Amino acid sequence: MTDSQSNYDVIVVGAGHNGLICASYLARAGRKVLVVEVNSAPGGAAATREFSKGFSVSACAHWLYQLNPKVLKNLALESHGLEFVARDLDTIALAKDGNHIVLSSDSIEGESLTDSDKLAYQRFNQQMLKFSKLLASAFERRAPKLLDRNFTDLATLAKLGFGMKMLGREDMRDFIRLVLINIYDVMEENFDNELLKAAISIDGVLGSHMGPRSPNTVFGYLYRRLGDVYGYKGPAVIKGGMGALGEAIAASAQSSGVELRTDAAVAKINLDVNKVTGVTLVGGEVIDADLVVSNADPKTTFEKLIGFRNIETGVARRVSNIRSRGNAAKLHLALKRLPDFTGLSDAQKGQRLIIAPTMNYIELAFNAAKYGEYSEQPALDISIASLHDDSLVPAGSQVLSAIVQYAPHDLKQGWEVAKEPFKNLVIDCIAQYAPGIKELIVSSELLTPQDLASEFHMTGGHWHHGELSVDQVMMMRPFPGASQYGTSVEGLYLCGAGAHPGGGVMGLAGRNAATEIIKRGDAA
Amino acid sequence: MRPHDETMLLQTPFHARIAKACELNQWDEWKGYTTPHAYTEVEQEYFAIRNSSGVFDLTPMMKYRITGPDAEAFLNRLLTRDIRKVKVGRVAYAVWCDDGGQVMDDGTVFHLGRNDYRLCAYSRMMDWMQWSAMGFDVTIVDETAAVAALAIQGPTSCAILKAMGFEGIESLKPFGIRTFAFDGVILMVSRTGFTGDLGYELWIEPDKAESLWDKLFAAGKNFGIKPIGGAALELARIEAGFLQAGTDFVPAEETVRMGRSRSPFELGLGWLVSFDKPIFNGRRALLEEKKNGSRYRFVYLDVEGNKPAEHSFILKGNKVVGTVTSAAWCPTAKSNIAFAQVEARYGKPGEKLIAEVYYQRELQWSRVLAKCTVIESTVFNPPRRRQTPAADY
Numbered sequence: 001m002t003d004s005q006s007n008y009d010v011i012v013v014g015a016g017h018n019g020l021i022c023a024s025y026l027a028r029a030g031r032k033v034l035v036v037e038v039n040s041a042p043g044g045a046a047a048t049r050e051f052s053k054g055f056s057v058s059a060c061a062h063w064l065y066q067l068n069p070k071v072l073k074n075l076a077l078e079s080h081g082l083e084f085v086a087r088d089l090d091t092i093a094l095a096k097d098g099n100h101i102v103l104s105s106d107s108i109e110g111e112s113l114t115d116s117d118k119l120a121y122q123r124f125n126q127q128m129l130k131f132s133k134l135l136a137s138a139f140e141r142r143a144p145k146l147l148d149r150n151f152t153d154l155a156t157l158a159k160l161g162f163g164m165k166m167l168g169r170e171d172m173r174d175f176i177r178l179v180l181i182n183i184y185d186v187m188e189e190n191f192d193n194e195l196l197k198a199a200i201s202i203d204g205v206l207g208s209h210m211g212p213r214s215p216n217t218v219f220g221y222l223y224r225r226l227g228d229v230y231g232y233k234g235p236a237v238i239k240g241g242m243g244a245l246g247e248a249i250a251a252s253a254q255s256s257g258v259e260l261r262t263d264a265a266v267a268k269i270n271l272d273v274n275k276v277t278g279v280t281l282v283g284g285e286v287i288d289a290d291l292v293v294s295n296a297d298p299k300t301t302f303e304k305l306i307g308f309r310n311i312e313t314g315v316a317r318r319v320s321n322i323r324s325r326g327n328a329a330k331l332h333l334a335l336k337r338l339p340d341f342t343g344l345s346d347a348q349k350g351q352r353l354i355i356a357p358t359m360n361y362i363e364l365a366f367n368a369a370k371y372g373e374y375s376e377q378p379a380l381d382i383s384i385a386s387l388h389d390d391s392l393v394p395a396g397s398q399v400l401s402a403i404v405q406y407a408p409h410d411l412k413q414g415w416e417v418a419k420e421p422f423k424n425l426v427i428d429c430i431a432q433y434a435p436g437i438k439e440l441i442v443s444s445e446l447l448t449p450q451d452l453a454s455e456f457h458m459t460g461g462h463w464h465h466g467e468l469s470v471d472q473v474m475m476m477r478p479f480p481g482a483s484q485y486g487t488s489v490e491g492l493y494l495c496g497a498g499a500h501p502g503g504g505v506m507g508l509a510g511r512n513a514a515t516e517i518i519k520r521g522d523a524a
Numbered sequence: 525m526r527p528h529d530e531t532m533l534l535q536t537p538f539h540a541r542i543a544k545a546c547e548l549n550q551w552d553e554w555k556g557y558t559t560p561h562a563y564t565e566v567e568q569e570y571f572a573i574r575n576s577s578g579v580f581d582l583t584p585m586m587k588y589r590i591t592g593p594d595a596e597a598f599l600n601r602l603l604t605r606d607i608r609k610v611k612v613g614r615v616a617y618a619v620w621c622d623d624g625g626q627v628m629d630d631g632t633v634f635h636l637g638r639n640d641y642r643l644c645a646y647s648r649m650m651d652w653m654q655w656s657a658m659g660f661d662v663t664i665v666d667e668t669a670a671v672a673a674l675a676i677q678g679p680t681s682c683a684i685l686k687a688m689g690f691e692g693i694e695s696l697k698p699f700g701i702r703t704f705a706f707d708g709v710i711l712m713v714s715r716t717g718f719t720g721d722l723g724y725e726l727w728i729e730p731d732k733a734e735s736l737w738d739k740l741f742a743a744g745k746n747f748g749i750k751p752i753g754g755a756a757l758e759l760a761r762i763e764a765g766f767l768q769a770g771t772d773f774v775p776a777e778e779t780v781r782m783g784r785s786r787s788p789f790e791l792g793l794g795w796l797v798s799f800d801k802p803i804f805n806g807r808r809a810l811l812e813e814k815k816n817g818s819r820y821r822f823v824y825l826d827v828e829g830n831k832p833a834e835h836s837f838i839l840k841g842n843k844v845v846g847t848v849t850s851a852a853w854c855p856t857a858k859s860n861i862a863f864a865q866v867e868a869r870y871g872k873p874g875e876k877l878i879a880e881v882y883y884q885r886e887l888q889w890s891r892v893l894a895k896c897t898v899i900e901s902t903v904f905n906p907p908r909r910r911q912t913p914a915a916d917y
Contacts (some may be wrong), residue, residue: 308659314623
C-alpha cells in the first residue's frame with residue numbers, strides 16, 4: 001500500500017463522458033484533476049467494442065443525438081478527433097410488407113399515411129419542439145432549490161415560469177396537460193396511422209421501465225427531442241463508434257491538463273467522518289483530494305463507494321428508492337454483407353430503423369417486463385453504422401446493432417439460461433423484416449442489462465443512471481435534498497447522468513456540475 | 525398478540541390483574557394497548573411513588589431487540605450519543621434524529637450483551653430502523669409483545685425486591701442491569717424509571733407476568749405497594765423533569781407543518797449529542813445549528829401560584845415568546861412547575877417571564893398572569909435516587 005502525495009484538487013471517479021467533461025471544465029478553471037476509470041478505455045457507456053474479430057460496434061448508446069453544442073464547442077471535440085460520418089438521419093418505421101414510414105425532423109413520408117396525419121405531424125412536431133426548448137432552458141443550469149430563496153435559483157424558476165407563459169395560452173395549457181400523462185393518449189389524440197404512432201411513442205419509452213401507456217412517457221419523449229433544440233435533425237453516427245467520442249473527450253480533457261488513469265478501480269471514497277479525503281483504489285493505493293466528483297450512478301456512489309452506513313439514514317433511504325430498473329438489451333450482429341430489408345433501399349438501411357408495428361405491440365412487450373419476463377415480441381431500434389463507417393468491419397462486411405426492449409435486469413428465470421433463447425428470438429424478430437439475414441450472421445452477441453451493468457457499472461443496467469421521469473428530474477434528481485450536484489457528504493459531488501438534467505450522451509450533467517463546483521470556489 | 529378484528533385495543537399480559545385492581549375503571553390508550561389511567565385516586569397513587577412504592581405496567585413501550593455483528597455500529601449511527609461508551613449491563617437514555625437533526629423520539633438503550641441491545645421507544649419505528657440498517661449486519665426484532673414489563677418506583681422498591689428474594693439488588697447502580705431466576709425463567713431487573721426516584725423496571729416473558737405481579741404485590745404488602753396509572757406517573761415525571769415524546773415535542777416524522785419539530789439542543793438534550801464519534805443521523809444539521817444557534821430553548825419554569833400553567837403562552841413583557849408543553853403543581857417539590865419552549869434568546873437561568881394561565885372554576889374562565897422564573901433543573905432530585913447500595917425505607 002502506498003500513499004501518494006495530496007497533489008490533486010479534485011478526483012473524478014469514472015471516465016464516462018460526463019466525468020471527463022466535468023474534469024475538463026475544472027482543469028480549465030485551474031484545478032488539478034485526476035480521473036480514475038475502472039475500464040481500459042475512457043467514455044463510459046460511449047464505448048466501442050470489438051465483439052468478434054474485426055467487427056466493432058458501439059457497445060451501449062449507438063446514436064449521438066443530443067450532445068450539447070456548447071460542450072462540443074468548449075471542449076473543441078472535433079479538433080480532438082471527433083468526426084461525424086453521418087448526421088440528421090431519418091427514422092424509418094419498418095412494416096413487414098415494406099410500407100415503411102420515414103420520419104424526418106419536420107415531415108413524414110409513407111404510402112400508408114393520410115394527409116391529415118401529415119398535417120398533424122407538422123403541428124405536433126412544432127409544439128413538441130417548443131416544449132423541449134422550454135425544458136432546455138432549465139437544463140443548462142443547476143436545478144433550483146425551492147426553499148433557499150437563492151437569486152440564481154429564483155431566476156431559473158422565473159425563467160421556466162416565464163417560458164411557460166410565453167408559450168401562449170393554448171400551448172401552455174397543453175404543456176401542463178401533457179407533461180405528466182402518457183404518450184399513448186397523446187398519439188391517439190393526434191394521429192390515425194398505427195405504425196406512425198408506434199414510431200413516435202417508442203422515443204418516449206426507450207431505455208426506461210415504461211410502456212406507452214405509462215405516465216411520464218411524454219416527458220421522456222420531450223427529453224429525447226432536446227436533441228432537436230441542440231441542432232440535431234435526427235441521430236448522428238460517429239467515426240469509430242461511440243468509443244471515439246469517449247476518446248475525443250478524453251483527449252480534450254488531457255489537453256486541458258486532466259490526468260487520466262484507466263484500469264484503476266476505485267474501491268471506496270475515503271471519508272473523515274463526513275468529509276471526503278480522497279479515494280482508495282482496488283489494490284490499496286490511496287489518493288488524497290479534498291474534492292471527489294462521482295461520475296458513477298448515485299446508487300453505486302452511495303451504496304458501494306461511500307457505504308450506506310457512512311451516510312445518514314434519510315439519504316440512504318432516498319438513494320435506495322431511486323428507480324433505476326434497466327430494461328434495454330443490446331444485440332450485435334457481425335454480418336457477411338448488407339442484409340435485405342423488405343422495401344428498403346440500401347441508402348435507407350443506414351438510417352435509424354424501428355421495429356414496433358403498433359403502440360399495443362410495445363405495450364404488450366412491456367407487460368412481460370412488469371412481471372420479470374422478457375418480451376416475446378420486443379421493440380427494436382436498429383443501427384447499421386458500418387454503412388457510414390467501414391472502419392468498423394472487415395471489407396465488405398457489415399455490423400448491425402439493436403437496442404432491444406424489453407429485457408428486464410432482474411429476469412425471473414435468470415439471464416444465464418435465458419440469454420441464448422432471447423438472442424435467437426430477437427434475431428427471428430429482425431428476420432421477419434430482413435428475410436435471409438440469419439444466413440449472413442458471422443457471429444452475434446447479446447448484452448443484457450446485467451451485462452451493461454457490469455460492463456459500464458450502472459446500477460440496474462439503466463442507461464440514465466435512474467429513470468427519467470418527472471418525479472426524478474430537476475431538484476428531485478438524483479433525489480430530493482441532494483440537488484445542485486453537491487451531496488450530504490462534504491466534498492462529494494455527483495456529475496453523472498444520475499444528476500440533473502439526466503442521461504443520454506448530452507454532457508450537461510458534467511458541465512453543470514463543474515460550473516457549480518467552480519462557483520462554490522474554495523468552499524467547494 | 526390478538527388479531528385486530530377481535531379487539532380494537534390490545535391487552536397486556538398483566539391485564540387480568542390490572543382490571544381487577546382498577547376500581548375507577550378509567551383507561552387510556554397507549555400505542556394500541558389498553559392501559560389504566562388511574563386505579564383509585566391519582567394523588568394516592570402519586571404519593572405511593574414518593575412515599576412507598578408504585579407499580580406501573582410499561583409493557584406497551586415499544587421494545588426493539590438489536591443483535592448481530594454490527595449492532596453497536598448500527599446504534600451509534602442511529603442515536604446521537606456515543607453508544608460505545610455504554611458498557612454491557614448498562615442502560616442509557618438516548619434520542620435519535622432525522623437527517624435534519626430533528627428529534628424523532630427518545631428512549632432507553634439496554635446493553636444486554638456484546639452486540640446485543642434493546643431499544644425502548646415511544647414511537648413505532650421499525651421502518652426507520654430497517655432503512656437505517658442498510659449496510660449493517662444486524663437483526664432487528666420488535667419484541668414489544670414478547671416482553672412484559674413492570675416498573676416499581678419509590679423509596680421502598682428496593683426493600684420489596686429484596687423481600688422477593690433478589691439478593692444483592694441493593695448494590696445495583698442507577699442505570700445498571702441484573703438478572704435473577706424467577707419462577708423457572710430469567711427476570712431482568714434494571715435500575716431505571718420515569719419518576720426520578722429510587723426505582724426499578726422488571727422485564728419478563730409474558731407467561732410469567734401474572735406470577736410476577738402476584739409475588740411482587742405479596743412481597744410489597746407491608747411496604748405500601750400500590751398499582752399506579754398513567755395520571756400519577758405523568759405528575760411524577762413532570763416533577764422529575766423528564767420529557768414525554770408526543771407531549772413535549774412532536775416526533776419529527778409525525779410533524780406535518782414545517783418548523784414544528786425540535787432538535788436535541790432545543791429540548792435541552794445537547795448533552796446527548798456526541799460529535800466525537802463516526803457519522804450519525806442529524807450530525808451535519810446539528811453541527812450547523814451549534815454554529816449558527818438554535819431557534820428555541822427548552823426551559824423549566826417555577827411558576828408563581830398554584831394554578832398549573834398548562835398550555836400557557838409565555839410572555840416577556842407583552843410579547844409572546846414561547847409556550848408551555850407540560851405543567852403541574854408538584855406536591856413533593858411543592859412547586860408549580862412548567863416545561864416551556866421559548867425563543868432561543870430568552871430563557872436564560874434566572875430570567876423572569878410571565879405565564880398567561882387560564883383556568884376554569886364552575887364554568888367561569890379566569891386568567892392570571894403568573895410570574896415565573898427560569899430554573900436550571902426541576903427541584904425534585906432526592907439523594908435516594910442515586911444512593912448505592914440503595915437504602916431500605
